[in-house]
Amino acid sequence: xxxxxxxxxxxxxxxxxxxxxxxxxxxxxxVASLPDLKSLTEAxxxxxxxxxxxxxxxxxxxxxxxxxxxxxxxxxxxxxxxNGLGLDPWVGPLLLGAQNSHLFPGSPGYVDASVGVRVIxxxxxxxxxxxxxxxxxxxxYTLDPANxxxxxxxxxxxxxxxxxxxxxxxxxxxxxxLARLDxxxxxxxxxMEPVRGGRVVTYHQTFDYFLNRFGLVFAGSVEDKPGIPPSxxxxxxxxxxxxxxxxxxxxxxxxxxxxxxxxxxxxSGARALVLASAVGxxxxxxxxxxxxxxxxxxxxxxxx
Amino acid sequence: MRKWMTGVFLxxxxxxxxxxxxxxxxxxxxxxxxMKKQFDDMKREYQKAxxxxxxxxxxxxxxxxxxxxxxxPVTIAQVPPAPAPAAPSMxxxxxxxxxxxxxxxxxxxxxxxxxFDVGVFGDFIGDFSDKSSTPFQPLATFPGQAxxxxxxxxxxxxxxxxxxxxxxxxxxxxxxxxxxTNRTSTFNVELAEAAVTLTALPWGFQDKLGLMRVRYGxxxxxxxHDLPQPDRPAVLVNFFGQEGLRESGNELSWVPDLxxxxxxxxGIFNGDNDLAFGSASFRNPLFTGRFRTFFDFGNFxxxxxxxxxxxxTTSQGLSDTILGxxxxxxxxxxxWRHPLxxxxxxxxxxxxxxxxxxxxxxxxxxxxxxxxxxQKTTPFGFYVYAEVQPFQRWxxxxxxxxxxxxxxxxRQWAVEPYIAFQPSDFLRFRLAYKHTQFLGAASANLGxxxxxxxxxxxxxxxxxxxxxxxxxPF
Numbered sequence: 122x123x124x125x126x127x128x129x130x131x132x133x134x135x136x137x138x139x140x141x142x143x144x145x146x147x148x149x150x151x152v153a154s155l156p157d158l159k160s161l162t163e164a165x166x167x168x169x170x171x172x173x174x175x176x177x178x179x180x181x182x183x184x185x186x187x188x189x190x191x192x193x194x195x196x197x198x199x200x201x202x203x204n205g206l207g208l209d210p211w212v213g214p215l216l217l218g219a220q221n222s223h224l225f226p227g228s229p230g231y232v233d234a235s236v237g238v239r240v241i242x243x244x245x246x247x248x249x250x251x252x253x254x255x256x257x258x259x260x261x262y263t264l265d266p267a268n269x270x271x272x273x274x275x276x277x278x279x280x281x282x283x284x285x286x287x288x289x290x291x292x293x294x295x296x297x298x299l300a301r302l303d304x305x306x307x308x309x310x311x312x313m314e315p316v317r318g319g320r321v322v323t324y325h326q327t328f329d330y331f332l333n334r335f336g337l338v339f340a341g342s343v344e345d346k347p348g349i350p351p352s353x354x355x356x357x358x359x360x361x362x363x364x365x366x367x368x369x370x371x372x373x374x375x376x377x378x379x380x381x382x383x384x385x386x387x388x389s390g391a392r393a394l395v396l397a398s399a400v401g402x403x404x405x406x407x408x409x410x411x412x413x414x415x416x417x418x419x420x421x422x423x424x425x
Numbered sequence: 426m427r428k429w430m431t432g433v434f435l436x437x438x439x440x441x442x443x444x445x446x447x448x449x450x451x452x453x454x455x456x457x458x459x460m461k462k463q464f465d466d467m468k469r470e471y472q473k474a475x476x477x478x479x480x481x482x483x484x485x486x487x488x489x490x491x492x493x494x495x496x497x498p499v500t501i502a503q504v505p506p507a508p509a510p511a512a513p514s515m516x517x518x519x520x521x522x523x524x525x526x527x528x529x530x531x532x533x534x535x536x537x538x539x540x541f542d543v544g545v546f547g548d549f550i551g552d553f554s555d556k557s558s559t560p561f562q563p564l565a566t567f568p569g570q571a572x573x574x575x576x577x578x579x580x581x582x583x584x585x586x587x588x589x590x591x592x593x594x595x596x597x598x599x600x601x602x603x604x605x606t607n608r609t610s611t612f613n614v615e616l617a618e619a620a621v622t623l624t625a626l627p628w629g630f631q632d633k634l635g636l637m638r639v640r641y642g643x644x645x646x647x648x649x650h651d652l653p654q655p656d657r658p659a660v661l662v663n664f665f666g667q668e669g670l671r672e673s674g675n676e677l678s679w680v681p682d683l684x685x686x687x688x689x690x691x692g693i694f695n696g697d698n699d700l701a702f703g704s705a706s707f708r709n710p711l712f713t714g715r716f717r718t719f720f721d722f723g724n725f726x727x728x729x730x731x732x733x734x735x736x737x738t739t740s741q742g743l744s745d746t747i748l749g750x751x752x753x754x755x756x757x758x759x760x761w762r763h764p765l766x767x768x769x770x771x772x773x774x775x776x777x778x779x780x781x782x783x784x785x786x787x788x789x790x791x792x793x794x795x796x797x798x799x800q801k802t803t804p805f806g807f808y809v810y811a812e813v814q815p816f817q818r819w820x821x822x823x824x825x826x827x828x829x830x831x832x833x834x835x836r837q838w839a840v841e842p843y844i845a846f847q848p849s850d851f852l853r854f855r856l857a858y859k860h861t862q863f864l865g866a867a868s869a870n871l872g873x874x875x876x877x878x879x880x881x882x883x884x885x886x887x888x889x890x891x892x893x894x895x896x897x898p899f
Binding site for chain 1: 586589592622625626629630631678679680682683684685688717718719721727729755759760761762763764817818848849850851891894896897898899
């Protein structure tokens with residue numbers, strides 16, 4: 122047995138030497154928990170960063186599986202940018218499995234992008250009778266483009282910690298990105314102006330920040346409660362409400378139960394829309410600005 | 426704000442009280458009246474402002490569709506910064522006395538926030554077999570608890586960061602033990618696990634020390650409520666007991682910086698598991714090792730394979746080595762919240778030496794002779810299961826077990842189809858049918874009737890979780 126152990130130990134050391142031999146690239150390796158954060162990091166990091174995302178665009182960010190292939194990404198990263206607010210709790214076990222000491226909370230390579238963001242807090246007492254509600258607040262804050270200022274500030278704070286020599290470049294790139302986003306924001310607000318006050322039903326409360334930003338009103342959700350699949354009784358009540366209040370649009374994430382969404386749309390006479398719940402969630406939304414663009418155009422068109 | 430004002434006022438009054446003794450009482454009374462008046466005015470103004478804001482809030486909430494005022498062009502730079510975190514205020518006596526819900530202990534924010542997370546699990550089992558008579562009791566999946574519904578495991582898990590360099594968790598569990606003779610049940614509370622993991626070690630190393638479920642194979646690390654079926658596979662029970670391989674010691678793990686995932690774990694423990702080892706001392710420690718790697722096939726699923734070893738000394742001072750291989754495949758279609766197909770299995774091979782006492786009689790004197798010899802046994806066992814989950818709430822699967830025993834002769838096999846219903850991520854019900862066949866001397870050795878025997882059982886399981894949303898392990 123000792124011989125087996127010795128062979129195993131020698132094997133491990135050999136792998137270690139091989140691993141140590143891989144040359145470190147000059148770019149800062151960043152892993153973002155969600156595609157929105159990947160896109161924002163790319164926007165402010167430019168060619169100084171190499172960014173990867175743990176969750177994929179069409180995926181439901183609440184339910185990402187703890188796969189060792191994701192641990193490999195974290196093992197090789199210099200910086201982790203996570204969403205926080207309970208949307209990506211799977212980052213914890215992934216960090217433990219990746220065994221990269223630079224990325225744990227409190228380390229220089231750890232960024233919680235939600236710090237300082239104005240969060241939509243839950244009203245009233247919070248417990249599980251209200252479903253998988255997040256006590257820290259609605260975690261889908263990246264869908265409000267106005268939050269990009271605070272989120273990118275958090276990101277470049279992290280980038281400056283791990284790559285202080287490029288601090289000025291990160292600042293400059295962030296300013297340029299926010300200036301472009303300002304121009305986009307003016308355009309988006311103009312496009313949404315005619316439909317302000319429009320009422321929208323969504324599958325999950327993913328788009329609350331987006332709706333608030335553009336003066337739209339959340340009228341109800343297709344799922345019974347956060348994380349609880351829709352029941353027939355709830356759907357019947359929702360359809361009645363939509364008919365009574367003449368709600369024109371039911372918007373859903375790509376991962377939502379599309380059959381339930383289509384049923385609600387058909388029986389209420391509304392239009393079913395698949396919106397981009399994240400960068401890359403639907404075709405043509407491979408950057409942050411394109412994602413917001415897509416959602417603005419889709420909702421402005423449907424609510425007319 | 427009002428509390429603060431009141432505090433300032435009271436503080437002022439107290440400070441003023443000292444020198445006041447030496448002053449004219451009338452002057453002081455006037456000053457006091459004036460301060461009271463100022464305070465009342467201030468209070469009225471604040472109340473008015475609060476009422477106005479409440480009215481505005483009510484209007485906005487009750488008529489949201491009318492809230493669409495002409496937009497003011499907003500630029501990203503004009504977005505107001507997030508509010509500064511409020512200064513923590515002391516909880517009142519009423520706050521402290523109010524019972525806190527378990528959920529309120531988890532997560533960030535607010536009064537009552539703890540520096541660690543808490544989860545509470547409850548796992549209840551019903552074991553109903555077709556052969557309920559006393560001789561068959563030892564053959565039940567939960568020996569002695571056939572025809573009963575009982576709390577198998579109620580667990581409180583506390584976990585969090587110790588400091589910037591370590592994380593720790595403590596799991597305390599209680600479960601029923603049923604005395605079949607007196608027909609009474611007792612509940613034992615015990616420390617299930619308590620370990621600290623040093624996360625700040627360099628070069629991809631981590632060190633975990635304490636009392637833990639050893640990272641051996643696929644399922645040994647899992648607590649009962651986390652298992653994919655209501656019961657632990659037979660080979661794990663036959664080789665490590667109902668509790669599995671749970672040991673006190675140290676585990677050093679390493680994930681090298683490679684383009685693919687490879688994890689190596691080396692452990693050294695007391696060897697407290699009395700079924701497999703039993704030396705219970707670092708003088709003859711239990712050594713464990715595990716490698717696992719992972720292949721992600723993108724749209725075609727993912728495969729994890731692993732190999733484990735546990736080598737230690739039995740209570741007789743002889744060696745026991747158990748080698749295990751495991752594999753798990755999962756296919757999750759793009760955009761699905763849950764896997765559609767899971768196939769997994771694990772095989773264990775042991776090389777164990779037992780002391781065998783032989784008795785013979787001297788042909789000349791007729792005297793009884795006792796000789797002790799070392800006998801090598803090589804028991805083997807495995808399980809494999811497949812599970813399909815076409816809907817978020819429903820899944821069905823089947824497990825096949827085939828296993829010999831570590832210390833006994835004989836073999837058993839079982840087939841166990843099951844279905845599960847999960848109303849949410851926090852509640853789950855399972856129903857399984859299990860047919861088990863005991864071959865050779867297995868039944869007699871376990872305390873059941875001699876000869877080949879079989880038993881049919883219906884297993885029902887209800888599991889709940891109070892606390893944070895669980896992550897979904899591969």
